Amino acid sequence: MGEQLLSVGIDIGTSTTQLILSRLTLENRAAPFTVPRVAISDRQVLYRSDIHFTPLLSDTVIDAAGVRDIVAGEYRKSGFSPAQVDTGAVIITGETARKENAREVLSALSEFAGDFVVATAGPDLESILAARGAGADEYSKEHHTTVLHFDIGGGTSNLAKYSHGELLSTGCLDVGGRLIKLDPGGRVAYVSPALARAGCPAPAVGELVTPEGLAPVIQIMVEALEQAAGLRPGRDRLEAFLTQGTSWTAEAVPVVSFSGGVADCICHPPENWLAYGDIGVQLGKAIASSPAFQQVGRFQGAETIRATVVGAGSHATDLSGSTIFYRDITFPLKSLPILKLSAREETGTAEELAERIVDKLGWYADQEGLTQLVLALRGEQNPSYTRIQELAQGVVRGLEPLRRAGFVPIVAVEADQAKVLGQAMAALCPGPLLCLDGVGVDNGDYMDIGAPVAGGTVLPVVIKTIAFHKS
Incomplete structure (x- = not known):
């Protein structure tokens, strides 16, 4: 048994906040009497937290104290203390990273981070962590193929393309389940500015909507995802939803995979379309019924909604x-x-x-x-x-x-x-x-x-x- 490190992963997303604790095992793979070659030989998830809705004080302000309370409570339930943590990552993802007090949230979590925890919100890293957490990289390697992984959360969709185990590219689209929030009666409570930036027609705040009424907006989002996978001609939808500062070269892929909260709605949508107070259920259904996505292979990873936090806790660290x-x-x-x-x-x-x-x-x-x-x-x-x-x-x-x-x-x-x-x-x-x-x-x-x-x-x-x- 080699040396072991305790790694934490904390993901503060547009919709949910999660934490995992993993054990990383280090092993010297070099031959005797040669220069040591230490690598991470095993990654074991020890604790998965509950999935909490990310607390917000307003549309632009994260509830830092609320996030801190969530993390503190999960540490207590896990049986581990912050002092035991050796490495890991705090990831503020999607639209949450754009909130005006994101740095304040990281400061509030500093006491739970151990001596070495990353705080980042770069879309490239998010894409990689989600794909690796879901196992898309290993699938592409084992099956000698190319996989385009979509991590579809509340505010953004992070893309990572792997071919034969090698990362080819990453990207990010402003497509997510909480771009429109709804109250229990189906009235619009929030519309993300990302939809206006994309020139996408959206209902007004206070408007009463139905699944049929939301269908045109959701269809445009799905078409953006299809174009990103090279499964729909053109780049108009893709260009409209590309996150500011990112780019993406669309090429047809043989296999796609999905993670994030919306991925659960692709595979097992709840009966109540208002179950999560947003358009995530309808977006998941629309992706599942997309003829373009049905014509390619689909890899279903072991992790969906937890893919990013699993990646943050067990794949962020290298040696x-x-x-x-x-x-x-x-x-x-x-x-x-x-x-x-x-x-x-x-x-x-x-x-x-x-x-x-x-x-x-x-x-x-x-x-x-x-x-x-x-x-x-x-x-x-x-x-x-x-x-x-x-x-x-x-x-x-x-x-x-x-x-x-x-x-x-x-x-x-x-x-x-x-x-x-x-x-x-x-x-x-x-x-x-x-x-x-x-x-x-x-x-x-x-x-x-x-x-x-x-x-x-x-x-x-x-x-x-x-x-x-x-x-």
């Missing part, structure tokens, strides 16, 4: 490579922006490399100056000793403005060479230093780095998209 170098670092490190050089920019002399790094540091300077960041490099396969020394000199000189500003030189290398690079850098600059490898990132990503595990040989790492998106 660095096992040839890391760190000195005088206080962990955890959270929300570090990535500055990645291109392959061409990594070439050349130490002086040329330093100049390129200094030039790009300006991307992350604000009115108060530079900020802590991670310099990301691809690295070279089997570099010579001379080349490592040259690379170290260039990086140290390039990051000197950062170090003078009181920040730590942190370097992430895709290639397996962080230890030797870190050692070379350590001889050139005093103070804290961190080099890790085996991590693929890009500009626009953020990184969280947890305290060392497995005897100090690896670091828990979470790569995430921009922490909050605007409506």
